[in-house]
Amino acid sequence: MTATKAPTEPPAQRTVRRPGDRIFAGAARGSGIFILLVLAGVAAFLISEAIPALTAASSEIPDGKGLGPYIGPLVLGTLLGAVIALLVATPLAVGIALFITYYAPRRIAATMGYVIDLLAAIPSVVYGFWGLAVLAPKLVPFHAWAADHLGFLPFFAGPASASGRTMLTVGIVLGVMILPIISAISREVFSQAPALHREAALALGATRWEMIKMAVLPYGKSGVIAGSMLGLGRALGETMAVAIILSGGAGATVNLISNSNPSTIASNIALRFPEATGIGVNTLIASGLALFLITLAVNMLARWIVNRRADFSGAN
């Protein structure tokens, strides 16, 4: 980078400022600033459209109980689904990342990575179709089993759903959807683990697993955490798969296997927005604002962790 600046540095001669240069540099800089404005605009327009709902009397909000009781169960539903997704996806993604970086034969490892990335290319509405038509019916026996044997936990209180369109199914589908995100970032950090550390571990007689435990995992820990948080952000905002699969709309409950589930913010918007009018629209936008703030916080935290790692790791 420094080398490119060199031509402008000699002080003896004044640099020529060509109009073409000025316009081009201005356009490039302007685009960058425009992106910042768009992000600010997203927040500003959502707030401006949410204000009528924020100031409305609680009886005007759909369901007639006020904004807090309206959004509360939705936030709970959103978090429940995303947390299940994270619990399903993180261990699998770390396993996949390790498999591709250190276990798979090197010739086919790249292809395997590409295959996993295909999971990310499939549109979310198709995941919804699949979850509804294939996964939900397949999980019905497990729902029944969980209600019988794990019923003492509030999560599996039952009664078990006969259709499988539950928060548990949604969580698993979301887990599949965020799997490629977490595994891609984990793969990247695992493959960057310093070769000297790895070779030193092997030279001391470590098995492959011990080498990974000593040299790769400590190095890649923050990357896995950051990848999980990015996956969490995606799972929180996922709309269509949830809207199609979940039979939601019930009040706040942590029961994962019954037919009455809290909806999620995003799916609730998708389901109700086309028919919403008046203050209903503003209420939905207010719930969207809440979702935006939650995902913004999660993503900023994740990016901060990623960047901090880049600054202090010995790799660069």
Add this chain to the structure above:
Amino acid sequence: MSTQTPLAPVGATSLGNSGPVREQRRLPRFAPLGLFLAGVAVGALLSALTGFSVALTVIYGVVLGSLFVYLVSRAVEGRRKAADRLVTSLVTTAFAIAMVPLVSLVYTVLDNGLPRLDGAFFTNSMYRVVGEGGGAYHAILGTVIITALATIISVPIGLLTAIYLTEYGTGRLKKAITFFVDVMTGIPSIVAGLFSYALFTLIFGVSVRMGVMGAVALSVLMIPVVVRSCEEVLKLVPNELREAAYALGVPKWRTVVKVVLRTAIAGLGTGITLSVARVIGETAPLLITVGLITGTNLNPFDGRMATLPVFAYYQLTQPGTATQAFLDRAWTAALVLIILVMALNVVARLITRFFAPKTGR
């Protein structure tokens, strides 16, 4: 490459045979696989006891298989090697598990989607169709138009920002843009739709629906992807090329346009194609900004349009009287959507292969 050689069984056994080192007992090469399969077989038997089911077979099989490998290896090779083998079977299983939904999904979509993948699907719209027949002609065109509009909006902004970040950017503005572009990649698609809706509501009044609203919403999702991928590519252009251009007295902007962009053109094409693939399947923002109609509307500035993902969604969730016809169309739309995305991915790879700058001379 070199890090792996000490692990190869050949090296270790020859060491054990030739040297005075304490003899290392190792399992034969295919023993772990055999043990694992034996475990799976026992798992299948177990699940057959309680009425055979594939899911139970897999669960029992993986647990028993891993356990067999671990116990035998522990008895023969010792604790540390056994732990290594256990982890090997676990990570391999993790990869195999991830393949299950992919294969199942592709199979299901093909199975349900192929029956209606006929000429009528691509040439008919849903205008005045209430039962069988009809197609997604209008929806496919709508998706193409809206995605093209989104691309026209996103690519100049995204590419110029990437140029700013690699060629011009310094200090806090560059840091801020990099950070917020990353944050922007995480905006939920439905929030992008709400933003576009709020923006156009302020301008045109309530309950406005236009194709261009969807394009704006998709742009919010697409711009950060374009920036990130273009930035990565531009960073790869060697500095020597820029310096050579400066040395010849070429102005900076011409250097960027004629040298940097031209060198990176293959990578840029790939990145932009992939970002199109990323947004072409988006449903939620189009659902709330563009809506759906049964006829063909090709003007993105006038009223509702049909798009493929939204078409698929409504065919599935709001079937009319002839339910099966609606479901068939829904699955075929999903299949076409997947084919579109995969085709874009393939095109992206081909661009890299055929338009990459010639190295060597």
